[in-house]
Amino acid sequence: MKFHKILIAASLVLASTLSISAAEYEVHMLNKGADGKTMVFEPHFLQIAVGDTVKFIPTDKGHNAETIKDMFPEGGNQFKGKINEEFSVTFDVPGAYGYKCAPHFAMAMVGLIVVGEDPANLDAIVNARGPAKVKDAFAELAAMVGQ
Template sequence: MTRRTAIATGTAALLARPALAQDATVHEVQMLNADPENPRTRMVFLPRVVVAQPGDTIKFIATDPGHNSESIEEMMPEGVEGWEGDINDDVEFVVETPGFYGYKCTPHNSVGMVGLVIVQGDGMSDNLEAAKDVRQRGKARQIWDEIWEEVDALDLA
């Protein structure tokens, strides 16, 4: 039993917290050397676009070796510090703030191993233009163009 659970037991005011945690979703994103459905597409996060709610967890899984997940500083909602996973390690991040969260695999950014988490809620679009305006290079630029097209096609209202 965790300390928080122990404290919450029998304390009515704190019982809302475990209930919230129960509703939260864990979104798994695999770090892969190739897309299983399209093996010619190398170095991918799968799925590369995740739509989440505040309180959800994004779990990056080191399915294949040689990858990590690191948030892109200029592509975080205001006030969000982000995350930096080590190579070959799973990393989890709990999203609290609505907005657009761009991230990359540090060694494979230039070959387009990037992804996006969208957290719905008030103020969601506040950093959308700023995230889109970040200058991308190489294959990453092409992949971000595809991702933003995907975002435009989603009904996120």
């Protein structure tokens, strides 16, 4: 009986330690950002730890967030929220994740989440094919890695 109580106490300590170490971030989907730019994610760049969660919030209507094909690490989570849907993603695989708002992709409504310190797939994101506006946005985002 005493061993059972010790095991339960140890499990509770471990569970509380794990929940404290993981962080949750919010990304808002906006028609206009604080800097005056239109059709943006705010923040549009995050550098987080493995196990952290990002909550995507459609602050303004008409937006979604979804990974872009070939812009996430091998084995990483693909995600695709519905229009006007709030949802959360926990990132368990290190690397860079490029994402977009599907209705406003041509307007370069994109963002970048870097999980861990050294995203091996960052060059693939920067060199991906796409509209010039989107390529410029990802080059700007990639320059923020490690800052």
